[in-house]
Amino acid sequence: MALDRWIALILLGICLVYGYTAWFTMDAGLAPFMKRNPIWPSTFPKVLSILGIAACLIILSGVEKSEVKEAEIDYRRLHEYKLGQALMLLGLMVAYALCLRPVGFIFSTTAFLFLGAFILGERKWLLMISVALIATMIVWYLVQQVLGIYMRPLPGMLGG
Amino acid sequence: MLEGLLIGLQTAMSFQNLAMVIAGCLIGTFIGMLPGLGPMSIIAIMIPIAISMGDPSAALILLAGVYYGAIFGGSTSSILLNAPGVAGTVASSFDGYPMAQQGKAGKALTIAAISSFAGGTIGAILLMIFAPMLSSVALLFHSAEYFALMVVGLSAIAAFAGTGQVAKAMIMTVFGLVMATVGEGALFNLPRFTGGIMDLQSGFGFITLAMAMFALPEAIFLVLKPKMPGNADGDIKDLRISRAEARAIAPVVGRQSIQGFFIGVLPGAGATIASFLGYAVERNLATKDEQAEFGKGSIKGLAAPETANNAACTGSFVPLLTLGIPGSGTTAILLGALIALNVSPGPRLMIDEPQIFWAVIMSMFIGNLVLLILNLPLIPYIAKVLSIPRNFLIPFILFFTLMGAYIGQNNATELLILVGFGVCATALKFADYPLAPLLIGFILGGMLENNFARSMQLYDGISFIWERPMTLGLLIIAAILIVLPSYRARRARIRASGVADGD
Secondary structure: OOHHHHHHHHHHHHHHHHHHHHHHHHHHHOOHHHHHOOOOOOHHHHHHHHHHHHHHHHHHHOOOOOOOOOOOOOHHHHHHOOHHHHHHHHHHHHHHHHHHHHHOHHHHHHHHHHHHHHHOOOOOHHHHHHHHHHHHHHHHHHHHHHOOOOOOOOOHHHOO | OHHHHHHHHHHHOOHHHHHHHHHHHHHHHHHHHOOOOOHHHHHHHHHHHHHHHOOHHHHHHHHHHHHHHHHHHHHHHHHHHOOOOOHHHHHHHHHHHHHHHOOOHHHHHHHHHHHHHHHHHHHHHHHHHHHHHHHHHHOOOOHHHHHHHHHHHHHHHHHOOOOOOHHHHHHHHHHHHHHHOOEEOOOOOOEEOOOOOHHHOOOOOHHHHHHHHHHHHHHHHHHHOOOOOOOOOOOOOOOOOOHHHHHHHHHHHHHHHHHHHHHHHOOOOOHHHHHHHHHHHHHHHOOHHHHHHOOOOOHHHHHHHHHHHHHHHHHOHHHHHHHOOOOOHHHHHHHHHHHHOOOOOOOOHHHHOHHHHHHHHHHHHHHHHHHHHHHHHHHHHHHHHHHOOHHHHHHHHHHHHHHHHHHHHOOHHHHHHHHHHHHHHHHHHHOOOOOHHHHHHHHHHHHHHHHHHHHHHHHOOOOHHHHOHHHHHHHHHHHHHHHHHHHHHHHHHHHHOOOOOOO
8 A cells, every 4th residue: 555545544543533522522511501502613623524534535445546756755765865864853853842941042052053964974073063153142142132032041050 | 006005115115124025035035046945934934033023014025025035046046956946946947957058047047037027026016906806805705705715715725736636635625624623712712622732722833833844844855865966156147138038038928927927816826837837838839949949948938937936926915915815835824924913814904904915015016126136146146055065054944943933932842743743744745745735724724614603603504505695606616626626537537548438
């Protein structure tokens, strides 16, 4: 089975859960006076769940055949691309999200930009660290001073 | 209209707004040139900045400038590198790149700039004529018609998705609508589908979703498959075009401005379709000798898609400004930004906030002028951006994506949601699911449900569907739009396999 049909299967599952919530569990908590309304919070989701399930089934059943075209990236040969780099960068983004608050903006951003370039194979250490530091400082200045959005610059223990 | 024009001119000519146009065009050109970064990603990245400015006219002017700049920048990389940064400029590389190879890069860029300018300007004039007309009609609309109109818009997006893609586009639209129902709605003070997670109480953030759908997958694609073919060395000189060439492209520019504009107005058909169609039409109209030149560096073949894509960009503002219904991913992002700035685009926009409406139109003229007289001479220098090594570029793209999602909400959980959705969006992109319908559905979802609920309450049931002829008519059009393409594809397939030969 091709990837697009696997995805349709997953989406069908989501639609079924969504539809179950909308049809069977949501209305239980509805206040009595709201039951007299012609529209309930679950009305629109009910319609959507039916449409979603119908569309998923169309793809799954293969009624509508799509022409095979040359994709930009062929997912069947994913390992031939730089998959490792992409996954490491995604991991780096998650690490950044987790570190941003506790470690502070300046340190985590500098580290992010430095490590990002490192993962992609850059080895000019001095250039990397200076680019990362200067860019971090400029962005911090813009966000904090010009846009006025507070970002904790340093780790909490340093009084940031 | 004259009064409106003067209001617009007054607003657009303020120092701040002029600076916004220039900044927007420059930023757009810079980033739009980078292969793999389209106008949607750039606008998504720029939104937090635009929103925090607080002034809706300035924000919209900035974002519109970025939009134009990105299309212009995209055509530059198409011409110089054969690496279109934007889908709408793919057709420009058919003839633009051969011209550059023949050493006529400067001339190609000038033709692109002039055609873009003409397309954008004529488009803006048409916008000025048609938008007020459409919005006076739209004032007659009731919430039932709005509901039906949005359904038409959403189904048109599915219908234009191409053969074999209708169900996929539909499923993405439905998922956008589903995601819009998460959180607390305006009409019911109940959290829905949050699964008890507090962070979902106010729904998904639209900037986060826009970043996750466009900027992040494109960045991941850039990592997976480095596409920087060749480099832009060689001086770009000789920017002049001769009088004969100008005369040759003039009718092309005229036709394509109008055609491109009207394609842009249609929901779902944007700059990409306009540019391909424009190229095809001009090729058919050209004389035999000229036809042979198409694909080998024909100036007409370059002027046609360039004019059409800019005119279509302008055209796509018509449904946004008059009905409040975006027809493309880019205008959907603009709509989200406007709502965040407490402006609701729609027929009332021209009455309630004329300065925004007219200032945007005026800034389109100024933006086109800026692109022509400021960017064209600067292009040889701006093209240097193409030589930024990707090792530095990609971490910055990722960082700006994260920052955009973070400063909108100031919430680190948002970043995790961003990465999660980004991975999902990449998988969807692998499987050739279109992503723009999801975002359009997400942005229209709230409005769609509110209008639906309002008409349900007014008519005490769904009788509004058959009691209001206009609503019924629009809904029938929507149904036809969904069914027709798959029906025609099916018939074509049956005929191709020789079953229905005898009809």
